[in-house]
Amino acid sequence: xxxxxxxxxxxxxxxxxxxxxxxxxxxxxxxxxxxxxxxxxxxxxxxxxxxxxxxxxxxxxxxxxxxxxxxxxxxxxxxxxxxxxxxxxxxxxxxxxxxxxxxxxxx
Numbered sequence: 864x865x866x867x868x869x870x871x872x873x874x875x876x877x878x879x880x881x882x883x884x885x886x887x888x889x890x891x892x893x894x895x896x897x898x899x900x901x902x903x904x905x906x907x908x909x910x911x912x913x914x915x916x917x918x919x920x921x922x923x924x925x926x927x928x929x930x931x932x933x934x935x936x937x938x939x940x941x942x943x944x945x946x947x948x949x950x951x952x953x954x955x956x957x958x959x960x961x962x963x964x965x966x967x968x969x970x
Contacts, residue, residue, distance in 0.1 A: 866924070866934055869894040871953035872902045881906060884920055891922040893934065895944065897952045899923055928954070
Protein backbone atom coordinates (compact mmCIF):
# COMPACT_ATOMS: atom_id res chain seq x y z
CA UNK A 864 0.00 0.00 0.00
CA UNK A 865 1.66 3.22 -1.15
CA UNK A 866 -0.98 5.67 0.07
CA UNK A 867 -4.13 5.40 2.10
CA UNK A 868 -6.94 7.85 1.34
CA UNK A 869 -8.75 8.49 4.62
CA UNK A 870 -12.26 9.74 3.87
CA UNK A 871 -13.54 9.80 7.45
CA UNK A 872 -13.01 8.15 10.84
CA UNK A 873 -15.95 5.81 11.31
CA UNK A 874 -14.68 2.42 12.43
CA UNK A 875 -15.88 0.64 9.29
CA UNK A 876 -13.44 2.83 7.33
CA UNK A 877 -10.38 3.02 9.59
CA UNK A 878 -10.25 -0.24 11.58
CA UNK A 879 -7.69 -1.84 9.27
CA UNK A 880 -5.66 1.36 9.32
CA UNK A 881 -5.44 1.35 13.11
CA UNK A 882 -4.28 -2.27 13.10
CA UNK A 883 -1.71 -1.48 10.40
CA UNK A 884 -0.27 1.42 12.38
CA UNK A 885 -0.12 -0.52 15.65
CA UNK A 886 1.66 -3.40 13.91
CA UNK A 887 4.52 -1.03 13.09
CA UNK A 888 3.91 -0.52 9.37
CA UNK A 889 4.72 3.07 8.42
CA UNK A 890 1.68 4.46 6.62
CA UNK A 891 1.17 7.38 4.24
CA UNK A 892 -2.21 8.94 4.93
CA UNK A 893 -3.79 11.31 2.40
CA UNK A 894 -6.61 13.47 3.74
CA UNK A 895 -7.51 16.95 4.94
CA UNK A 896 -6.15 18.45 8.16
CA UNK A 897 -9.61 18.27 9.80
CA UNK A 898 -10.05 14.55 9.12
CA UNK A 899 -6.45 13.78 10.10
CA UNK A 900 -6.79 15.59 13.45
CA UNK A 901 -10.03 13.69 14.14
CA UNK A 902 -8.23 10.43 13.39
CA UNK A 903 -5.34 11.31 15.74
CA UNK A 904 -7.76 12.11 18.58
CA UNK A 905 -9.57 8.82 18.02
CA UNK A 906 -6.35 6.81 17.96
CA UNK A 907 -5.10 8.59 21.07
CA UNK A 908 -8.32 7.69 22.93
CA UNK A 909 -8.25 4.05 21.78
CA UNK A 910 -4.57 3.31 22.35
CA UNK A 911 -3.54 5.64 25.15
CA UNK A 912 -0.53 6.77 23.11
CA UNK A 913 -0.06 10.54 22.94
CA UNK A 914 -0.94 12.23 19.67
CA UNK A 915 2.67 13.37 19.14
CA UNK A 916 3.93 9.78 19.27
CA UNK A 917 1.24 8.56 16.87
CA UNK A 918 2.22 11.27 14.38
CA UNK A 919 5.79 9.91 14.36
CA UNK A 920 4.47 6.60 12.95
CA UNK A 921 2.70 8.26 10.02
CA UNK A 922 3.44 10.28 6.92
CA UNK A 923 0.63 12.78 6.52
CA UNK A 924 -0.06 14.19 3.05
CA UNK A 925 -2.40 17.12 3.55
CA UNK A 926 -4.78 17.95 0.73
CA UNK A 927 -6.81 21.07 0.16
CA UNK A 928 -10.41 20.52 -0.89
CA UNK A 929 -11.05 21.18 -4.60
CA UNK A 930 -7.33 21.51 -5.44
CA UNK A 931 -5.79 19.06 -7.94
CA UNK A 932 -2.94 17.24 -6.22
CA UNK A 933 -0.15 14.95 -7.43
CA UNK A 934 1.36 12.25 -5.23
CA UNK A 935 4.99 11.15 -5.60
CA UNK A 936 5.21 8.08 -7.84
CA UNK A 937 2.13 8.97 -9.88
CA UNK A 938 3.45 11.62 -12.26
CA UNK A 939 0.48 11.79 -14.63
CA UNK A 940 -2.33 11.14 -12.18
CA UNK A 941 -4.02 13.91 -10.22
CA UNK A 942 -6.68 13.66 -7.58
CA UNK A 943 -9.14 16.17 -6.23
CA UNK A 944 -10.60 15.85 -2.75
CA UNK A 945 -13.79 17.51 -1.57
CA UNK A 946 -16.18 17.18 1.33
CA UNK A 947 -19.37 15.17 1.10
CA UNK A 948 -22.55 15.14 3.17
CA UNK A 949 -22.16 12.89 6.22
CA UNK A 950 -22.65 13.01 9.99
CA UNK A 951 -18.94 13.76 10.55
CA UNK A 952 -16.34 15.49 8.36
CA UNK A 953 -16.12 13.20 5.36
CA UNK A 954 -14.59 13.39 1.94
CA UNK A 955 -14.54 11.88 -1.48
CA UNK A 956 -11.98 12.08 -4.23
CA UNK A 957 -11.76 12.05 -7.99
CA UNK A 958 -8.79 10.67 -9.94
CA UNK A 959 -7.84 12.04 -13.35
CA UNK A 960 -5.20 10.78 -15.75
CA UNK A 961 -4.55 11.54 -19.45
CA UNK A 962 -4.94 8.65 -21.88
CA UNK A 963 -2.54 7.93 -24.78
CA UNK A 964 -4.10 10.71 -26.84
CA UNK A 965 -3.93 13.30 -24.06
CA UNK A 966 -7.63 13.21 -23.18
CA UNK A 967 -8.36 13.38 -19.49
CA UNK A 968 -9.88 10.20 -18.04
CA UNK A 969 -11.81 10.38 -14.78
CA UNK A 970 -12.31 7.73 -12.14
